[in-house]
Amino acid sequence: MSQPHITLAEALGMMADAFNEPLANVQPETARDSIPGWDSMGALMLIAELDERFGIELSAEASRQMRSVQHVLDFLAQHGVLSA
């Protein structure tokens, strides 16, 4: 079975849902500090989404090091789930 993929727009929408933030405020260049919902609970929501949708593990350390939406997109690309 092939691994599911996600487009850039879908990835941003996934993060907006996880962080309970309007989509307009979740863009690749958006810093983590600018997203109030990207706190410890938002981080858990993102970990859960990645596990549920793709079966990939976002470690606690990797999660802590993410400083922007682009870092999440990079992570998705590294795991081969972000469509070009």
Add this chain to the structure above:
Amino acid sequence: MSFSRLDGFRIAGVSTVVPATQLDNLALGDRYGADDVRKVVSMAGVRHRHVVSDGQTSVDLCADAAQRLLKALDWDPESVTGLIMVTQSPDHFLPSSACVVHGRLGLSVGCAAFDVGLGCSGYPYGLYLAATMLKGGGHQRILMLNGDTPSRFTSPDDHATTLLFGDAGSATALEAVASGGFASHFGLFSDGTGAEALIMKGGGFRDRFPADPRDLFVRMDGAGVFNFTIKRVPPLIQDTLAAAALDVQDVDAYIFHQSNRFIMKHLIKKCGLPEDRVPFTLEDTGNCGGPSVPVTLTRALAERQRAQAQDLRVMLLGYGVGLSWASAVVQVDARTVLMHGLSAPVGPAAEPPHEIAP
């Protein structure tokens, strides 16, 4: 070890208590911020928590639960030859809490009594140890106590843990029966490389008097614990079913350690479990560590067991600090006593304990 099969014992009764003092998390908005509290309540699912009063400990809760159970079963304390206490909040480093309870219950000198230092995985572990003692011969009746007071080791400044944890004590009575009856299955696992994910660093002999007072309270790496849980619990359930040659539908109830509603719901979905077979109790009693498993057993199953008067096959699941995780498929038969109540504060002003609805 992976999985083991044990027969020759039955669970005669399970008694659980929570402290009489109940806190409403939503009333703590002034201290922790109304939005933060609402978020924790909404996501973690803990609205109320029962917490011990000053001077009330796991030993008090477990001894109370045990006394009620001995009375309900009409067991002579002299007939109990094994007492296991699973706790991570003992009264003392020494002697063991089991020995303190042994004296409190008036058990005989012929009774083995010892502690097991496990947290959220402790209930299946304790059952396994009691069952192996009964299977090994020489014992007819054993009490397995599992109690913890996490409210005493969470920092009031750490709302991620303080708003989550409650306290509870339990006593489970097991007795030997002829071999060939219901066979239980147990799976016990550990990963000590994750020891730092949930840890109280100070106070033990590594750092008896820590310079940083925060080291006297538990620290939790929430994301790390969450990753551990979603990695380990789904295969634990699947492998336990396989070991017991059961399908998902063959189990009447999956009794999870009540870690956090968000985590539990994720696990239910990931494992494809029927939601109506996974009871939640943490809204009213919080995450009380290992005893959350027996608390859920008594609160969620007592009424059903009485109404249906039939044997129930349940899977018990504990996971957390250690890191440690464990499962047990056991039978709660139609005669098993299930009881739950409030435990009054200790001291001269204590009110007599009374039962509460499950």
